[in-house]
């Protein structure tokens with residue numbers, strides 16, 4: 001998930017309380033994703049049901065995903081990423 005604090009955003013693992021240590025401005029969303037991935041985080045897009053979007057839409061303009069009930073990404077920290085998923089909740 002993406003946590004927001006006073007105009008800054010921060011990636012938090014969807015499976016545990018771990019958060020990515022850096023915070024970023026809204027305009028730096030793509031940088032935040034890229035740096036988290038470089039540190040071993042996995043950020044994957046969740047395909048909205050019945051509303052397929054191609055990636056050019058995602059990366060063409062900064063998406064305003066905050067504030068929606070369902071965020072179109074999953075965020076997994078390195079510890080959870082390399083841990084077995086006994087519940088198999090990944091799609």
Ligand SMILES: [Zn+2]
Pocket residue numbers: 013014015016017018076077078079080081
């Ligand atoms: Zn985690």
